[in-house]
Amino acid sequence: MSRHRHDIVDTYQGLMAFGFSREEDERSLIVFMQKFSDDDMMKLICSRLSDEEIGDLVDQITGLMKTHLTEEEYHRYFLKD
Helix, strand or coil, X not given: CCCCCXXXXXXXXXXXXXXXXXXXXXXXXXXXXXXXXXXXHHHHHHCCCCHHHHHHHHHHHHHHHHHHCCHHHHHHHHHCC
């Protein structure tokens, strides 16, 4: 059984739009990120990213996690320890 879930992208019925409200932005970001992280999408785009773009993306995401997650949350929700 998989430890990772991407359920919302398959069930969400609302708009994927930004700028209307904080709540809509949060829901849209979840759908956006789940669509972006689809296995086929990631295989396609990763093969086209430069080394610098890969490094920048990893730095941005890890920076957000360091800023907004405790170490316990990082291990529980990201690493799935």
